[in-house]
Amino acid sequence: MVIHFTRGAGQEIGTGTVLDRIIFSSSPARPSDNPCPRCGDYWRDDGVILSCIDCFLYGGELYLFEYDVSPALFLAKPRGGTCTLAKSDPPEDVAHRANFLLQNGFGVYHVFRNNCEDFAIYCKTGLLVITSLSVGRSGQAASLLAAVSAVVSSPLRYLTTSCTGLAAVGYGMYCVSRLVSDIGVRRDVARVPVERLVAHPSLDDA
Structure with a gap:
């Protein structure tokens, strides 16, 4: 069984705009009127849910997220x-947090600030990001911000160089932005016990 965090497909940010229809979640796509015989008793539309591996993947592939990697590999x-450069805690600590949040929730899902990767x-x-000036803990959100930063912050003088030089500079800025945004090296993070997180949900909104 898999414990994961989701908001129903098409409801990630709840803006009522077209973004809600073009961004999809990791929620099991099985309809609620035909629950899975293995995890149907635990299946819910959103939040922290428990589902079997088949419903979790729903035809997709399983990818390994690596922890405690070197800066070079990152x-x-x-x-x-x-x-991420951050180290993983022992399995019993990980399981305790996941099961505690299964019972108590992980706040409101937001595709940029509080998504399934943030939960994992x-x-x-x-670790939690403790500043409001953040897009969240996830590498995907940080990569998007890094890509935007690399484009908008390139000095105009580079426009006169070759395309190869411009691409190299842009890629270098992108890599540096990703690295400094990783939760394993950021200074605006703190280790927060799961009981404290649930008792003070504003910590997760920071």
């Missing part, structure tokens, strides 16, 4: 949401 993987990283590390 930079060698240009796609965000695949690894917190369960594995116990």
